Amino acid sequence: MISALNERIEKFSRFSDIGIAVLVVGILAMIIIPLPAPILDFMLAVNISLSLIILLLTLFTKTVLEFSTFPTLLLVTTMFGLALNISSTRLILTQGNAGQMIETFGNFVAGNNFIVGAVIFIIIILVNMMVVTSGSGRVSEVSARFTLDAMPGKQMSIDADMNAGLITEAQAKKRRKDLERETQFFGAMDGASKFVKGNAIAGIIITLINLIGGILIFSLQQGMGMMEALDHFGKLTIGDGLVSQVPSLMVSVASGILVTRSGSQTGFGSSLSGELFGNAKVIKIAAGVLLLFAIVPGMPTIPFLLIGLIAFAAGYLIDENEKAKLNQEKDTEIKEAAAQRTENEKVQEESITAFQVDPISIEIGYGLIPLADERQDSNLTSQIPAIRRQCAQEMGILLNPIRIRDNLQLAPNDYVIKIKGNEVAQGSLYLDKFLIIDPGESTFEFNGIPAKEPSFGLDAMWIDESDRDMADIKGYTVVDPLTVLITHLKETITQHSFELLGRQEVKQLFEGIKEKYSVVIDELIPDILRLGEVQKVLQSLLKEHIPINDLVTILETLADYGNTTKDTEVLTEYVRQALKRTIVKPHLDQNGVLHVVTLHPDLEERISQSTRKSTAGSIPALQPNEITNFFDNLTYSNNQLDSHGIPHVLLASPKIRPAVRNLLAFNFPDLPILSLNEVPNDIPIETQGMIET
Incomplete structure (x- = not known):
């Protein structure tokens, strides 16, 4: 699901240039078209959110070239703020109300005294104009001059590195282009700082217009008292000024941060969509701040909550995409390193494998x-x-x-x-x-x-x-x-x-099914059984010509009984019972009947009582004459059935089946030995003889 959403985001990013163009035209339209108070609240929330993201992004930006669209973005955000300021002025002068956001800012800052709010507003403008904007403009001017003066030396250094073979021609071209972009960036920032200074002056003028115009209009035309109009429009004016100047101040601080620590090769929209929303950490932090804004009393909860949730979802998707790319890059690096090691150690590997036997x-x-x-x-x-x-x-x-x-x-x-x-x-x-x-x-x-x-x-x-x-x-x-x-x-x-089934081969089998059946593998190994113990069970099955291609059933059975016993012989019997249909199928006749030769109950009892455990498995310690008679009777029975073309198996009780198999393995390697638990209930059984001693 995450990959599908990322694909849609990438598809939408292809039209970012068109989207930015529509946005700029919309900003200009906002100057002319009246906005209702709820929409104005939402736009003001967007303005604050965008300014916050820009500020945080500059904190996480390593070089100015990572945010080369900032000068143009500064102009767009300035125009966006002025458009909102004009829209709020229209509402103040026509309706005497500019929405919940402006009213909350005015009441929160000014309280019962709008003069205090006016003082704070003036201080913010002065800090913005005289401290932040002036300083960042000067830094941009000096940086552009120094970068331009140092360009010949840097270009000579790039040429020297290329001639010395330290970098390729493509790398040299990229460094020259980055140097040119850096010079263009600081030059553009020197002029862009004037946007912020002009925005502050325009904010002062608009604020005075709101205050004087609102008082005159509503006192002379609407019959509102002079002091009532002064108190009402004083708070609205201060709120409007703060709502417009706080984002402006954040952007000014961001510009100062960026130049104290560059033309774009693609369209502004493409660069902006990749740079502004390319850092998941920034988006998540901004989302957290916006969600906090949503619970502040008096703030418009829905806009901040909506934008915060959207920002958090976007940050999560971007983070997942970054992790996927990082894993892909790591895999590529590992493969390249492995290929390099293979190339470098080829002679050594040949010398090592020369004396290793082949499987x-x-x-x-x-x-x-x-x-x-x-x-x-x-x-x-x-x-x-x-x-x-x-x-x-x-x-x-x-x-x-x-x-x-x-x-x-x-x-x-x-x-x-x-x-x-x-x-x-x-x-x-x-x-x-x-x-x-x-x-x-x-x-x-x-x-x-x-x-x-x-x-x-x-x-x-x-x-x-x-x-x-x-x-x-x-x-x-x-x-x-x-x-x-x-x-x-x-x-x-x-x-x-x-x-031929070693531990390495078993591991390869597990890796082949792990993508679909990782749960049973992770549960079994190494918490329940070791890889070597599973290998012994698989070898025991192959030794009796039982295929292990139903590996999932085998592993699930081992996981079920592995906590009960670690005896691989017992575990093999449990697995055989789980694979009963696979085991019986090759020994059925054309009519689906299983022909069996059984052991006399007395013989089974003697085998059970004499069975001893050893490193090679369970072995019945019968007397030599008993073993000889057992072998002779079994040989006679096999020859009789083979002469009539009847396929058959030796059927033993589950308790002694492993011991009987170990006893007969050398003299009767091709004789299938099954237990009654390994025969499905729906398979008809026909007894062809009984072995006695």
Whole structure:
């Protein structure tokens, strides 16, 4: 909402030149057109508010060039004050009343004796003319002379800095332009001070006219008594004079402040809108003062309250805009500094990373180098980004770049896949051949090189390209060498994804969702769990091939139970129960039925009683013969179901599921082990067997 309002303000500021032109014409029209008393009160409040802002702005201005429109603004405010003075004179002489503002000023200052008010009025005029205006005019005159005399030396200094390479040509042009503007500013201020002096003289004349004219008109024509007319119009005259001279005095003080501490490159309205209302601190202070005016007894509450609230809202919007710009500038500075550090430390970084292992890498023999040739339409380098995207979508992990190296120590057709510098998979490829996979028959009808499909260990054979079409006709699965390697790489990443998920990768995952789900992240880390504890839970899920792309559910579950326990094994079980539909879905048959193999209650009881906690998790301390029987019965059951093509899982009670998983992880790495709490109530379960010992 704030940004939308700022955009509207910027849109309106484009028409500031037109607005200022209309304002100036309106000021001149006020001299001729009579103003009702309520409108005059409002205009007088605007005049005081504007003068106050100008005064405060000069206090926060660092250089005169930040307020280069001040001489012209001084003329406009002087004309505005005189127009209001003339309007109030018209009301005094015609109606004997000039509104609430003038009457309040007269009564407040003069009280029961308008002579005292007259004395104060005269003193204010004398201070304005003889002290403030005269002094600021003299300072402007001397400053203009000194600035003009020093201009050749300053220009030579600018040229010397540019020749020495200390500044650019653009910076030199800007400094020359600023020097010229500064000289023009002080010259203009020397003449502008005469506006204030003339305004004071005009104020004295208008005051005398109000006093004498009002007494004569209302005593001779309206039948008012002489003393009554003198008392009434004396207070009105003093109030009118003070209302007009107090803003004039503030502007005079502002001019003195500005010149004791400059042509504009844009239109006056554009410069004024940017400079006068560009400091949120000033606007907020002025808003506070105006709101105080609104509660002063006798003051027109509505005008000051309205203007004060508007000023406060404007100050708040400007402040938010300034903060946004400041943050943007800081971000730019940080990015530039980071880029500079990267450039300066490039050699050092290369030397550091030279001996650091890669999270995942592929090493190929020299015979497979053509696979990495980027000039080919289909190559290993172009396929790797697709693998990284696929892993992010299917498993929810962000993979680091996969490095490809040639290794002359390997056989020409061999390759190895390494995780953190350690070989985890290897295979052989023949670029001039195709791999056919056994469709279920015991022998191949082709002459080729027998092999094993590297991803799943199926019987396969490398055949010549001339036999490809025939193999396809006979129903063999035909795969090109690049696809074999890509599939093997993808499967290896899936099997070892938990090893690739470090703390840095977890932090990157959090940063990716923090913009939308910052609440759960801020609640969880570090108040409830540390980053490393969350990492262990995510690794446990990946170790059992459970995707972590529903990261929000995982984090919310950890936040719910993290205060109860810090045991990552227990927390993992809670998360698994929250992800039950995600876990069960891959193991359902075509009819949506979950086929399970269960454990005998006696076996579950023995496992529960013998389970011990260790650094590696819960482990059941069964007797060797019990473990052997358990494994044999489970192997027999798996083989029976696999031969009939029935997908199945091992179903255990929630209490012992982690222990059973740890026991079977090495011998049955691909067997899904679920607990009853991880099966949704609407999923039908069909028992296919029971394991006994």
